[in-house]
Amino acid sequence: MKKTFTISLGHSVFNVEEDAYDILKMYLDSIKNYFQKMENDSEIISDFELRIAENFSSKLSSGKQYINLSDVKEVIQIMGSLDDFQEIYDDDDQTEDVKEEKKENNKLYRDSSNRIIAGVCSGIAEYFKIDPIIVRILFFIAVPLNLIVYIIFWIGIPSKDFDPDLRKILYRDKENGVIGGVAKGLSNYLKIDANIIRVVFVISLFFGGAGLLFYLLLWFFTKEAKTIGEKMNMSGFNVNLSNIEDFIKKKTKNLNNSENTLTKIFLFPFRLIAPLINAFLKIGVLIFKTIFFIFSSILIVSYSILLLIFSRILFEDISRVEDPEFYELLNAIPEYFVIFSIIFLILTISISVVISFYVLFKKKINTYLFMLMIFLWIAFFILITVSIPNVILIIQDLDLLPFWISGFENNSYYYK
Amino acid sequence: MSTENFKIQIRKGLLEFCVLQIVSNKEVYASEIIEELKNSKIIVVEGTVYPLLSRLKKSNYIQHNWKESTQGPPRKYYSITDYGLEHLRELIVSWSDINSSVKKLLKTKK
DSSP, rough: OOOEEEEEETTTTEEHHHHHHHHHHHHHHHHHHHHHHHHHOHHHHHHHHHHHHHHHHHBTTTTBBBBOOOHHHHHHHHOOOHHHHHHHHOHHHHHHHHHHHHHHHTTTOEESSSOOOHHHHHHHHHHTTOOHHHHHHHHHHHHHHHHHHHHHHHSSOOEEEEOGGGGGGEEETTOOOSSSHHHHHHHHTTTSSSHHHHHHHHHHHHTHHHHHHHHHHHHHHHHOOSHHHHHHHHTTOOOHHHHHHHHHHHHHHHOOOOOOOHHHHHHHHHHHHHHHHHHHHHHHHHHHHHHHHHHHHHHHHHHHHHHHHHHHHHSOOOOOSOOOOHHHHHHOOHHHHHHHHHHHHHHHHHHHHHHHHHHHHOOOOOOOHHHHHHHHHHHHHHHHHHHHHHHHHHHHHTTOHHHHHHHHHHHHHOOO | OOHHHHHHHHHHHHHHHHHHHHHSOOOOEEEHHHHHHHHHSSOOGGGGGHHHHHHHHTTEEEEEEEEEOOOSSSSEEEOOHHHHHHHHHHHHHHHHHHHHHHHHHHHOOO
8 A cells, every 4th residue: 555645747746656646756856856846847858747647558458447656767868868868968167057056056155945043054054065954953062152153154145046846854764874874974975974974973972971962953953854855865876866776776685685794783772772761851851841841931930920911010009008118129129120021921921932932833924023023031130130230229229128138248247 | 989889979969959840730738749849759857858848948049839638637738839831840940951961961971
């Protein structure tokens, strides 16, 4: 049994099996890419699709109502791969274009096509031709420094759209992996033997475990390669017919290729703990989500209460409060400080709501709006922090200090 | 230059000429053009024809219109323009020039 996709291609509708769909999509994307660069003409692509549709309909009959992998392969063979087109259409003017593009890529840009905040990490990844995930995680680890660097880069670097399809993507290769397929995925990506990466990870355990953190982060942030397309993409294959065949051949070869004894011995303990770690991780993610949920709800509730109190101070006459000292204390607090605090709290609440929505339901809001909120939050945080000493001075003048501050005062007095 | 490369270069040079020639005879749709080119072994894969057709259309040598077909979706039929015919005549002249001189060369070698 195979899943099929329904696609519309050249004014017709086809049912295409999943693996065939992957290949077909990659093929059409690669063609689109190629011709868009060349002639900037969508007509070529629609002609292509029309012809492929013709081919497909000739393959369907009442006995066979779907398109399978071999149909797609045959069509690709008939239509030709990128190499065939390059032979015919690589004119002089086009090579110049390619050169220019290469030159452009030597500059650092922010990648506006693949971004989470402002595309800084993705742009750096594009510059070094590596997966953005790796840069993001490095940024994530280097916490205090990265914020400054990020903001500087954000301001200083122009943004640009990159084609995400031209990039090799880091996936986890669970099929061939031991625990989460991270090492194997990295090895596919970097073209290094997986065992070397595994050894590096294990050795890093004895030096503070930075590798473990890196491993877990990669595990959290990367996707598992599931479709043939993703599996090919993870090894940096370009899509054309010969490559698809190479890939499938290699895969079957790999299955026959058994590991040597040393590798088996080395991997044995990890295979043993793999299910355990897998289970722990699943629970861990669950716990993490729960804690996050509880934490953010508590945060929201407590902030709301605070907000209520503050609004009472601001809008209500609190002369009825029985405790005159408290009343005086409250009145002494300058109004600007109260306003700052209220705005700050509103911002905090909305930011945490937005973040919790993102973490729990994967719902994003406009990035610029979010960044604006963060910036305002930081600004008001600084304003409040700056005005706190002033407020304390005012309260001190009242001689109505809470005991812990007056205790401090007494001490300093004592020292005099 | 290998034989394969030689063939590619020749084909590359002649492709436009051949397509214009085919289109000039009658109104044809893309698959017919491809069929004929394949039969005469000018092209190996079909995909190479489409960018060429679009290029020819951009330079106003050919035009197309949609026609309903008895089976399946409507098809795009290509026909040559007056400007294209003029261009084709020039091409034919230069082709026969080249052809005769190459033939002459081959004969003298024998």
